[in-house]
Amino acid sequence: MSLTKLAQDGGSPVRTDKLPPRYVGVNLIGEEEKKLVCEVIDSKCLFRHYGPGTPHFANDLEREFKEYIGTKYALATATGSGAYFSAMRALEIGPGDEVIIPAFGWITDYAMVDFFGATPVFAAIDESMNISVEDFEAKITDKTKVVVIIYYQGAAARIDEIVEIAHNHGIKVFEDVAQACGCEYKGKKLGNWGDIACYSLQNNKIISCGDGGLLVTNDQKMYELAVRYHDLGLMRDTFKANLEGPQLTDAIAGQQWRINELSAAVGLAQLRKLPSIVKNCQEKAGYLRGELLRKFPNLKFRAADPKDDIGILVAFDLGSNENVQFFAKAYEAEGLVYGPTSWCETINKIPPVAVRMKENGIFEQKTFDVTNEIDLRVAKLAILPVYSDRDMSDITTAAIKVLDVMIELKMI
Numbered sequence: 001m002s003l004t005k006l007a008q009d010g011g012s013p014v015r016t017d018k019l020p021p022r023y024v025g026v027n028l029i030g031e032e033e034k035k036l037v038c039e040v041i042d043s044k045c046l047f048r049h050y051g052p053g054t055p056h057f058a059n060d061l062e063r064e065f066k067e068y069i070g071t072k073y074a075l076a077t078a079t080g081s082g083a084y085f086s087a088m089r090a091l092e093i094g095p096g097d098e099v100i101i102p103a104f105g106w107i108t109d110y111a112m113v114d115f116f117g118a119t120p121v122f123a124a125i126d127e128s129m130n131i132s133v134e135d136f137e138a139k140i141t142d143k144t145k146v147v148v149i150i151y152y153q154g155a156a157a158r159i160d161e162i163v164e165i166a167h168n169h170g171i172k173v174f175e176d177v178a179q180a181c182g183c184e185y186k187g188k189k190l191g192n193w194g195d196i197a198c199y200s201l202q203n204n205k206i207i208s209c210g211d212g213g214l215l216v217t218n219d220q221k222m223y224e225l226a227v228r229y230h231d232l233g234l235m236r237d238t239f240k241a242n243l244e245g246p247q248l249t250d251a252i253a254g255q256q257w258r259i260n261e262l263s264a265a266v267g268l269a270q271l272r273k274l275p276s277i278v279k280n281c282q283e284k285a286g287y288l289r290g291e292l293l294r295k296f297p298n299l300k301f302r303a304a305d306p307k308d309d310i311g312i313l314v315a316f317d318l319g320s321n322e323n324v325q326f327f328a329k330a331y332e333a334e335g336l337v338y339g340p341t342s343w344c345e346t347i348n349k350i351p352p353v354a355v356r357m358k359e360n361g362i363f364e365q366k367t368f369d370v371t372n373e374i375d376l377r378v379a380k381l382a383i384l385p386v387y388s389d390r391d392m393s394d395i396t397t398a399a400i401k402v403l404d405v406m407i408e409l410k411m412i
């Protein structure tokens, strides 16, 4: 007979009051953001390029961000996607080019390639939940121009190996750091490994201004093209002042994805909190991982070294989707909240992508099957910087309680 009675079977739940809402940076919005936003309002300078006074928050955000990541250039944009599309323009992809993308990702990663008429080619993920280096290498052809690396929920990929393989083949590396802003790999920030990288400041991200984006690169020509594409094809004086050498590009047909000063002010206040967010989440994730491992030494965590993982997610393999579903339902019945803070999906399941891929006839089922299988058997628990010691203790107690029952039931 079972020693433990789960809440879903009539036992007492671990927790009866609510956890904080599942946002990382957004939960930390406070006096610092308010102060900078009030400065913008007081100055009446909402537009980044000119106004009744001297706007400076977008410039400050770019300067502090490039210093933080360690790149020569940074560009802030109105949305993450605005940065991503600008990066693809900077990489000069077009019809006839192939772009390798992990099959586990976000709509934007497919759309930005499709939009410029290039062909997306999918590579499977591995137990790190990031692109499989081996499958990336297998998908290279003489048409491959770019590889996209998506860092799912805070953890690095084997980016050093990827860059080496890519550059040996003349392939450019694009890093999608939307879900891993602040993460390092081998002591160097993600976003400073490849040729160009983008971040999102949307509501569910590690730092946020509601909607916003950032792009970084060490390459002057790519910076110029991204700047131009995000701002009507122009190269205004603020950006010219950042160039290391003489201008390398001429006007192009661009979009309008400029960030405004209100968003930049919030983004800047959040950026200043990022080092403490990372430290805080790493400590909490380390505690949960440690407690789970002490109790279940065979539990297989997502394959990423904890020092290359900012700790916003603790993910472990439960062997099957039925087990993950059992865990999630029982864990929520204990009064906790299951799931990550922002999402990736096996790309062929994202509705607009699925429709478009069928139209284009691009459908490599095996890659998606391998990817989906890994995603479905991995349980995911979000870690927030605002969690108190009691929150962390309840999360740990509930996870252990459910896993204990799963062992008693011989599910795992």
Ligand SMILES: Cc1ncc(COP(=O)(O)O)c(C=O)c1O
Pocket: 079, 080, 081, 082, 084, 105, 106, 108, 109, 150, 176, 178, 179, 199, 200, 201, 202, 211, 212, 213, 342, 343, 344
């Ligand atoms: C992995 C990934 N890439 C790109 C994006 C696009 O960012 P945004 O929503 O700011 O346009 C997101 C946002 O959800 C994301 O999670």
